[in-house]
Each structure stands twice: as structure tokens, then as C-alpha cells.
Amino acid sequence: MDQVRQIPVFVFPTMLKFYTSSKHTHKQLITIYNPYDFTIKYKVLCTAPNKYNVTDPEGSIRPQSCIDLVVRHTMPISANCNGVDKFRISIHDNTTKQLLGKRDVESKLLVGEGDNVSEDGDNFHNLPHSDRTPEDPHHQSLLSQRQKSLQSEKTNYLAIGAAIVCIAILMLPTKIEVVEENANIPHYLHPTQTFKIGTAYALGMLTLLIFRQ
Structure with missing residues (x-):
């Protein structure tokens, strides 16, 4: 068989x-x-x-x-x-x-309850809570400061970029200025005097904002 x-x-x-x-x-x-x-x-x-x-x-x-x-x-x-x-x-x-x-x-x-006893005989216990939890006011304050710092850096970069644009505009010739015939700057890039005055004011405000950061 x-x-x-x-x-x-x-x-x-x-x-x-x-x-x-x-x-x-x-x-x-x-x-x-x-x-x-x-x-x-x-x-x-x-x-x-x-x-x-x-x-x-x-x-x-x-x-x-x-x-x-x-x-x-x-x-x-x-x-x-x-x-x-x-x-x-x-x-x-x-x-x-x-x-x-x-x-x-x-x-x-x-003998006993054995709620925290594993199959391999090891005893496991509850871990103590951290002294600093997400609900901790001090922890929340640190997070808030970090977020403000990141926001400030972002604003500073934007202000610097805008200031560079303003400087470039102020360097362009105005419409009332005499432009040589062989000038390489197109006529549509000739801002008016009033526009330049507004740009200069904006540049001043941006400069104050950058130095305050």
C-alpha cells in the first residue's frame, strides 16, 4: 500500500x-x-x-x-x-x-492579567507622554514664530524683486528725452515723467520695507 x-x-x-x-x-x-x-x-x-x-x-x-x-x-x-x-x-x-x-x-x-505580555514573554508598558505636545502653548509659540519667519523671508524676496524692477524702470529714458536714432531701446519702453515719479515713490516704500525685515 x-x-x-x-x-x-x-x-x-x-x-x-x-x-x-x-x-x-x-x-x-x-x-x-x-x-x-x-x-x-x-x-x-x-x-x-x-x-x-x-x-x-x-x-x-x-x-x-x-x-x-x-x-x-x-x-x-x-x-x-x-x-x-x-x-x-x-x-x-x-x-x-x-x-x-x-x-x-x-x-x-x-497567573495575572497579562494585558501587556507579548507572545515571546517580553513585558510591554505604556510610554510616558511627552512634556511638549502639539497642544503645549510653548510648542505652539515656536511653531508660530517659525511660520512668521518663513513668511517674512518670502515677503523680503518679493520686495527685493519689485525694487529691482523699479530701478530698471527709473533707468529708462522718458518720452521727453531726446533719443538717438540708433538707440536700441524701443519707443514703448520710454515711460512718462509722472510714471517715473510714482515708480520712485514705490521704490522708496519698498526700501523701507526691506530694511525693516
Whole structure:
């Protein structure tokens, strides 16, 4: 008789941790995945069946699908702490019922609440709040000063650019000035005397603005 080739069993998580003082941890989920293109049957066994209840410990899973099993710890007392129990999830051929693979999931009952305990045993705690938050008036003042500085620099550059334009206009000959016939400046670039006076006034205002920055 040919031996059936074993296939991987995909289960999450690979360990369950229950805590005596946290009732919400007394009920957890085991998810069994079927990534294959055929239906499989599953069966859940346990080394300590008197401590746990499992919804639907046997059933089938359609192709490319999964199923969630609810595992309840029925005896979360300190006397049962620190021991390691195991759930064995086995999958079988849907037609022949022959074993295709198996995976064990460990289960531990620990003393305490365990809200900040990770799967690798590290303890995590809340971080202290920063002394300077976005709502801090001092922090807001620094941000406001920075924004004002950036706005001032932008205004200064614009004023310098406008002043350069004014200087260029004042250097152009006016219409009443005599222009040589071979002059390279077109006639439409000859501003009037009144326009030059206004430009000179604007240049003065821009100069004051630049030196105030």
C-alpha cells in the first residue's frame, strides 16, 4: 500500500495563553486554514480535555477557506497554572479519511492579567507622554514664530524683486528725452515723467520695507 504524502497544516496562533485574572482571555480563537484546491476534514484533540471546551472539534473546510474554532478554558484556577497542555489539529482526506498532516498548538494558563505580555514573554508598558505636545502653548509659540519667519523671508524676496524692477524702470529714458536714432531701446519702453515719479515713490516704500525685515 502506498504511503500518503504528508502536507503542511496551517494554524494560527501556534500558542494560546490564558490568564487567571483576565476573563476576556478565557475564550480564544484557533483558525485552521485550507489553502488547497480540495476539501479537507479536520479533527481537534487535546491532552487535557477536562480543562477546555472547543466549538466544532470536527468538521470540514472548503478549498481556499478557513474556519475559526472557539476555545474556552473551563478551569482557570491557580492550581492549573504554568503547565503546558496541547491541542493537536489533524487534517484528513475528505473521501478516504486518511491522515494528511497534523500540527500541535500549545496552551498555557498563567497567573495575572497579562494585558501587556507579548507572545515571546517580553513585558510591554505604556510610554510616558511627552512634556511638549502639539497642544503645549510653548510648542505652539515656536511653531508660530517659525511660520512668521518663513513668511517674512518670502515677503523680503518679493520686495527685493519689485525694487529691482523699479530701478530698471527709473533707468529708462522718458518720452521727453531726446533719443538717438540708433538707440536700441524701443519707443514703448520710454515711460512718462509722472510714471517715473510714482515708480520712485514705490521704490522708496519698498526700501523701507526691506530694511525693516
